[in-house]
Amino acid sequence: MLSSKRLTTLQPLQSSIRGKLVVENLNVYFGRLHALKNISIVIPDRQVTAIIGPSGCGKTTFLRSLNRMIELIEGARVTGKVFLDGFNIYSSGVDVSDVRRRVGMVFQKPNPLPMSIYDNIAFGPRIHGIRYRKVLDKLVEEFLKAAELWDEVKDRLKDPATSLSGGQQQRLCIARALAVNPEVLLMDEPTASLDPISSMKVESLIRELKRKYTIIVVTHNLQQAMRIADYVAFLFMGELIEHGSADEFFSSPRKPKTIEYLRGAFS
């Protein structure tokens, strides 16, 4: 359906490292502020990776470096490499919009586009070349079902997206992100602005989605991380302190800062 033709100009990487996203020596600077310090990590394919840490530790900055949305900030500078399936998304000549299509994002506060529910989902496919009404209809239905929103909105697809509740809007944003056929889904505190019931719905949705997509979730809610994560990375003050499979991480953390954090010493 949607192809990745646009990435063919990149240099391939000969690597024995297996993983959907391989981050190598990632550093992010905002002017003189060194926000992310030398992060290297391998994100496993088709699993939920949770990025945890106290407020301001760089979780969102890290996430936004993975789809090059960090560049939208004035004065942001990125060094290092991020390999998506072996291709460095930061090499020169890369089509940024294609990167963003392949690495989708769901934001903390739902951000519907100023259009109808239908058009919100169809927006992505449309800008990537799909025009036929029937194809779009099917796509809209498919992804609204994937986000478990179809039954609630199927009779009012033409209504403004802003007429949905917060939880519904967030699921709409998830459906919209899925509709461009990404390989990775970045979620920045997806349930932070939702009520508990909607949060539960989104969490179960995440568990379903990981069968097809690689998911990276930033969360400040440790219980949530314990519920949904397969793999965990702990960031503190811009540094990657520890990472590992969720079982190991929560049952036997190794670094002292991790232990402190898990005990709830800081926010």
Added chain:
Amino acid sequence: MASISSIFVVSTIAALLLYNFMKFCEQGFLPSILSDVWLPSKGEYGLLPFIAGTLWITAVAMTISLPLGFLTAIFMAEYIPRRLYSPIKSLIELLAGIPSVVYGMWGLIVLVPLVRDHLAPLIGSSLGKILPLFRVNVNTGFSILAAGIVLSIMVLPIMISVSEEVMRAVPMEYREAALALGATRWQTIKTVVLRLASPGIFAGIILSFCRAFGETMAVLMIAGNVVTIPSSLFDPAYPLTALIANHLPEMISIPSYAYALLTAGFVLFIITFSFNVIARLVIRRLKRVG
């Protein structure tokens, strides 16, 4: 594509400015424009009577609209019951939408006779005996007073909406601080709100001034268009805008006349331009900080 149209904008204004300026320089009558003798047939192009006329009328308009507008703005921003805000604000905006010719027409039909038949005799015979400001020298009703009143009504909506918006923008916290110390509403406003809002209010005053200064149709119909330097509220005047409006077509035949009129236009332009820019800069800076 879009940049072309922007350049278009820039060039329009540049052309406007430059052209007037060129003519101004060319004309060579520079020394005499501040004289008070306007006799085109003799080549005398003193603009003083017109400048004086515009200033007098604008002054009257500002004197009336300032207190009225200011008080109304405070009411709208601080005291008004919530239900009334929307309708009254819409009404005031309605006032802003009325075309200036209609104001002029109304002034002609209602205010001019009012001044002539009631205000002038009344005030002329009382205050007029003491203060030259109120003396009635010529009583046609076409006067600075009439023009000033109409202009003040036209200018009120700007005065009110700018002041009111700036006052509303003052954060609640400051007000609460004063009120919690036992200040009355008015004391709070006096010491807190007005102090913070004063640059914006000042900008509103300047914008109103510009509007009054540059108004054409209404004053054209009411001010009397007599070439003198006014000395009383009841005297007629000849504002710069009316001068241009009345004589523009004639300028194509007489070049020096053209220069004079264009100079008048240039004066208008420069004054409104500078004041306008100052006012908008102030407002912009306020919006950024607040």
Added chain:
Amino acid sequence: MRRAMLEEMLIRLLMALATVVVLGFLLVILVDIARRGVSALSLSMLLELPRNAGREGGLLNAIVGSLYISSLATLFSASVGIPAGLYIAEFEGKSRIARAAGFAAEVLSGVPSIIFGVYGFIIFVIMLNMGVSLLAGALTLACLELPIIIKVTEETVKLVPSRVKEAALSLGATRWEVLSKVTVRQAAPGIATAVLLAFARGAGEAAPLMFTSGYSNFVPSSLLSPAANLPLAVYYLIMMPFPEAHIRAFAAAFILTVMVLSINWGSRMLFKRWSRYVVK
């Protein structure tokens, strides 16, 4: 009583008085216009051309002329002004041209209307040889309307929340796609309102048209023929010494005022309706 309390009461009284006076002005003027206008209005007034130096006949020439001139002017100013406003809003930080254009628009918005008339007279009527015509008048009016459209477009676009733009970018849209498909949709109601308001403003202006569109007792037959318009009709008719002409002036003023005020009011209503899809 404390002095402060007295002050408070005094201020409240003054404020109430001021507001009453202001609203009073409004009511007096509107009622007067309405009264005289309604009594002067008749079907023949709307549908006939004037005869006998304005003492007989109707206002058809002015009504049609106004519609033509304002529509044309708004068409011109919107087609130049909307792209300009979009450009300035998007590139203000990065392009000197954008900043200069924005500044030029600011300057233009403060220019007195008669100066536009002078400018239009010199440039369109004389230099470009259009003569006193519908076209010259429309172009002059377009210059007057231009800053309104640019400024409102610019402000509306700047108000588009960044999260809306981020959403589109995260789906893989290019900057141009974000601008043309998302920002414009979000800003559209505001821009459309700006166009309506510019139209109403232009329709009410007389000074710019005095020497550029001329006046005529006939409906304009071509772009280069002189055209009457309602504001100038009011002016010329009321300045005549004939009471019959005055009646027609009242009718013209009434029609003009109703037209302008209803567009102003209506655009606000329409704005609410158009904002259905807009993200707040």
